[in-house]
Amino acid sequence: MSIPIPRPDVPAAERCGGHRAREARPRGDSSFSRDFRVVLLSQDEQDAVRVRRLLPHRPADALVWHMSVEEGCRTAGIHGLLCVLVGSTPAGRTLADVVTRVRRHAPDAAVLVLEGPHTSHAFRSVAGSVQGRVDHSRSAPDEFCRKIRVALQRAVAGRTVAGEEIARDNAVLERGLLPDLTLRADGFTTAFHYAPERAHTLLGGDFCDVVRGDDGSAHVIMGDVSGHGAAAAALGVHLRLAWRTAVLCGQSQLEQLRLLERILTEERGEEETYATVVSLVLSPHHRTLRTVTAGHPGFLHRHRGQVRWVEPPPGLPLGLFPGQGDWRESEMALPDGDGIVLFTDGLYEGRTAGGRLGEEGLLRLAGRLAHLEAQTFVDALVRGVSLLAAPFGGLRDDVAVLHLSCDGVSGA
Structure with a gap:
């Protein structure tokens, strides 16, 4: 079941009515007008608040927050572009566990890891399966949206962060062998x-x-x-x-x-x-x-x-x-x-x-x-x-x- 995205400036008691927040949000540019969905997988409500603040109107309205990987990917559907934001993981689950399950249910999705205090080291274990990471607590709206846009482009091209790093390393290696x-x-x-x-x-x-x-x-x-x-x-x-x-x-x-x-x-x-x-x-x-x-x-x-x-x-x-x-x-x-x-x-x-x-x-x-x-x-x-x-x-x-x-x- 999807969880209503909490409105950033409304008391918790008023957040469950299912209303979409109408606070001012960044408009973004025309590249965000394409039909795509954003799914947030996180155990932390603050991740949802921060992400919604950073998105322009249309993607924010399409944002779905889930705690369950399977349900989140199933709700998003298999058609069209999909960006999955991975935030706080469930107790007993590693970042690698969550990303692996995302890839099983949505193999073509763009996956971005939300940076947190414990993700820096863990990101190395998933770099070959995701399109990047983003600091949603410090990024400006334009920068956050650019990260999503780049992640979607990488996913369409079938590239990952590790894949691009490997390609660069291979080029350096080949030049050295010439x-x-x-x-x-x-x-x-x-x-x-x-x-x-x-x-x-x-x-x-x-x-x-x-x-x-x-x-x-x-x-x-x-x-x-x-x-x-x-x-x-x-x-x-x-x-x-x-x-x-x-x-x-x-x-x-x-x-x-x-x-x-x-x-x-x-x-x-x-x-x-x-x-x-x-x-x-x-x-x-x-x-x-x-x-x-x-x-x-x-x-x-x-x-x-x-x-x-x-x-x-x-x-x-x-x-x-x-x-x-x-x-x-x-x-x-x-x-x-x-x-x-x-x-x-x-x-x-x-x-x-x-x-x-x-x-x-x-x-x-x-x-x-x-x-x-x-x-x-x-x-x-x-x-x-x-x-x-x-x-x-x-x-x-x-x-x-x-x-x-x-x-x-x-x-x-």
Whole structure:
């Protein structure tokens, strides 16, 4: 049974007549004109008095005060927007108990915890199930109404306070796992683009990194873990950090690939998971580029305003047939001013008006951009591919591009 909301300035003996209070209350703004109900669950009559004072006319008239969770949620109904305010809990019941029962009876409701002397610590236990908390004893009417409005918006979007905090923490964690691709070495400059296919994330299954060796050479890796989602991204991070460690420990390129394959086979969640990789070492002293490929696409070589496709000797992807890798090193000259552009297949697998863009389509587009400086070239290449694929659903895979120029020249 619902309890009449007591009028703030009327003696207790006159409060049971069921009349709505007509005292002046804040009007609020037009956003409060939407059809929604406010249910107060509390054992404390003062919670009801304070809440009613803070609400504009229409929500205050729709406010229902209950001591029973089940009855309160049932009275409010299941249609339309519902905001449940949780105040003083029954004796023997914790805040978590009450919120759990609210969620059982009204899973889509916006739930706000009314702050009290004992709710600060208890709120931590329910942060993942509620849309926030509000101090109804100190808040101004406008601030109180804003809290309800935000809670309703969070509920509609399916978000909770803890969920938003977790999302922020995840973003910080992902940023920390991204490599710094700015090569601090004499004789080299880098330009890059990295965009995971998944929305609202910073990491995908594509990975790349650059490390300067003790002899001044530049070590580069570009890789692509099969599949999508967080599992592919996590495995990509494992492989990138393992490669970086192997380089710093002085392992050769072939030793590095054998180590990465072992890590992949031990860390992958599914036996079918594999990864393609290309490893480069650029020597500024000998002006040479040494390459090892494990199933990865070729790369672009920029030389004196021209662009050509380079396809190193092929090798098996990591993890496809563990222990049977047939990887081989190849070497080519890289004069001063030349540039190398590595990428993952997401750059050229998109559909266009002529079908799949493919390697030849990417090379044609790169040729038209050959006069551009390094970072401008990378940005224009990605933008051009995206525009070609846009009418057909856009790019549907992670995209990583890394441009490495020799002798600090852009490669044009």
